[in-house]
Amino acid sequence: MADAITPRSEDYAQWYIDIIKQAKLADYSPVRGSMIIRPTGYALWENIRDTLDGMLKETGHQNAYFPLFIPQSFLAKEAEHVEGFAKECAVVTHSRLKIEEETGELIPDPDSQLEENLIVRPTSETIIWDTYSKWIRSWRDLPILMNQWANVVRWEMRTRLFLRTMEFLWQEGHTAHATEKEAQDETMKILDIYASLAEDYMAMPVIKGAKTASERFAGAVDTLCIEALMQDGKALQAGTSHFLGQNFAKAFNCTFQNKENQLEHVWATSWGVSTRLIGGLIMTHSDDQGLVLPPRIAPTQVVIVPILRKTGGEPVLEAVERIEKMLKDAGIRVHVDAREGYRPGWKFAEYEVQGVPIRLALGARDVEHGVIEMARRDTFEKETVPQEGLTALIQDTLEAIQKNLFDRAVAFRDDLTTSVDSYDEFKSVLEEKGGFILAHWDGTDETETRIKQETKATIRCIPLDQEYEDGVDMLTGKPSTGRVYFAKSY
RNA sequence: CGGGGUAUGGCGCAGUCCGGUAGCGCAUCUGCUUUGGGAGCAGAGGGUCGUAGGUUCGAAUCCUGCUACCCCGACCA
Known part of the structure; x- marks a missing residue:
């Protein structure tokens, strides 16, 4: 027997790390929070990437590439956006190193300090909207349906292989539209594509929903998401699609002349999935013997x-x-x-x-x-x-395996989805069973925050297929018209 | 950013309390026998003990500083 995999029942977090190491998906790198994606892990990413890339091209999107470095001043232009991302930006301040004569130490050359700092992109809305403002003049220039496959950097305090690393691979789509409706439709269309990628290829069942205000992307009007449930009963946000309204168009002064010859701000969306999907894949199907891969995404079938x-x-x-x-x-x-x-x-x-x-x-x-x-x-x-x-x-x-994995995951998810009507019940289910909890919520930030502080559970999403149901918020007793998904999450 | 832990061949660890010049398992290499669920035997190679300083005749071991990583919490794809 080679090195053992820690059983899930003993230590789920260690099991997850063991799987990744034993299956040779990734290694830790010399830089904290960064990971080396090994050939087996990268092959998995390539399959996910190629599958999604095909679906995006099928729906009229084109790939492009924008730079890694963004002028620091760009980030400041959209108020909410800067607030959301400023805390986790890597900043480039110098353009060269030099050997200090006295100590022999290698240091940034003080003479090479940049005129303006550059940030390493945590996401590309700012540089893309700066560019779109130059590209777009007329309604005839719209829509722009663009995507890029790239790496991004977010200076995370606490990292986990695939689930949260300082540098990760993803795709980010950025579209520009003439009307609000068209942008909203795009947001939804992408969400459906993400759900199909997750369910039909990765055999990972997801709930489609909308984020509450507090969980929304910094700078978005609306954030839609797909949420999956992992084997330890915690939820994983597996993809997001944002309706950005005219926020970035206004921040970057991106306007077009409409058919009525009036100047109007462009409507926007952005959306992404990342190497985090691989973490979700692992935690959806794998067992104590190792990795389990759905055939459609497995590098070797x-x-x-x-x-x-x-x-x-x-x-x-x-x-x-x-x-x-x-x-x-x-x-x-x-x-x-x-x-x-x-x-x-x-x-x-x-x-x-x-x-x-x-x-x-x-x-x-x-x-x-x-x-x-x-x-x-x-x-x-x-x-x-x-x-x-x-x-x-x-x-x-192969088809039977694909189906079995999906069915198994759906059954697991359904088993671990509980409807509750009282806060006591909510807390005991969360504590003893875990998983998704469907409960009424009064729609306020205050209630959501209080529940989060008291139980560590957050509203994962307001389901898109939410059924109308009269009820009262389990905490405040205020009226509610439908249930939302709560869970502890990654 | 707070709390805890760890740092010794590629990996996992022992040795540290009580200082005497480094050991075990796995992996690697060679040979022979094996091969239907992680083979056996024999031999071999591989380590400035995280780092800087101090104590000492002598430091992996004692003292001081530093660093890195992991785990757990607050923030996030």
């Missing part, structure tokens, strides 16, 4: 392990090669591990830790009988099946 004896391995390797080609031709991502020096049992354990959905094992006996052993990562089921018709069976099984 099928691994084939030949079982070789010292001599007479040729027929086995030939069969493996034939099956590999067959599966590859069908578009399945397959990997053959024919390495010598590692025993089959070792390899089985290795791919289990890495979450490969299906493992095939083929030995001399199987070749003789025209069969092959197939093992599922999600259920640990193992069966010997005919090589004849294998491709179709694999395809079906």
Whole structure:
């Protein structure tokens, strides 16, 4: 047995770290709060990225790239935005280093102090709206549907691999529209795309909803989000889509002439998902044996392990090669591990830790009988099946795994979603069961803040499919017309 | 930014109380035997003990300062 994974029941946080290390997704870096994304982890990100990128292009968005450095003065232009981000900005003040003669120490060269400080982007609204104000003159210039894949930096006090790191990878979409309605529709359209990415590809069920004022993006009029529930009963904000109104257009003086020949401020949206999704993926499906990956997003969907004896391995390797080609031709991502020096049992354990959905094992006996052993990562089921018709069976099984993971996660989420009507009940459910709690809320900041202070639970979202229901706020007794989702969150 | 903990081969740790020149497991390398669920035996390589200073004939060990990282809380994708 190699290094063990701490069981979830013992220490969930340690389990999460163990999974990432054992599955070789990421490493800590020499810089606090920064992480090294290893090839396996990055391959996962590439699949998420490529899937989403396809969906965005499908809906008319184009990619561009804006710079990492933003003039410090830009950040100050939108009042709420600066308040939200100023506390976590990395600031560039000098352009070169020099060796101090007396001490031999390497220091920023005082002579190279910048005229104006640069900040490392925590998000790009400011530089993008500065640019849009130059690009947009007429209603004919609209809409602009732009996205960028980039890294951003937020100087976090407390970090966790994938979930919160000082530097992370994401995409940020920034769109400009002629009308409020069009911008609002865009915000919603993106939310649906995010939900589809999460549910249909990552098999991670999400609640679509709107953030309350206190949880809103700094500078947004409205923030929509998708919220997922992790195995420890805590919620994870997995993506956000913001309707920015005309806030940034006003701050950056971005106007256009409408069809009535009047000057009007542009309507805006912005939206993003990040490498945090990988953290969500891990905490949605994985178990005490290691990572569990949904087939549609798994870098390797099928691994084939030949079982070789010292001599007479040729027929086995030939069969493996034939099956590999067959599966590859069908578009399945397959990997053959024919390495010598590692025993089959070792390899089985290795791919289990890495979450490969299906493992095939083929030995001399199987070749003789025209069969092959197939093992599922999600259920640990193992069966010997005919090589004849294998491709179709694999395809079906991959789909079955995908569906099983999603169904399992939905069932878990539903089990851990509780409706409560009193504050006492709220507190006891939160304490003993965790998960999402549906409760009435009077719509005020004060109540939300008090609940947060007293219980550490926040309103994750006001669900978009909220049903009208007369009720009273569990704390204040004031009237409410529908339930909102509360939870402790990451 | 507060509280706690840790720092010794690549990883995980022991050694520190009571100073005498560094050890164990895993991993790595070589050879042989193995190979259908993390192999066995034999041998080998690899460490300025986080850092700076002090005490001492002698410091991983005692003293002082510093730094980094991890965990737990307040703030955030």
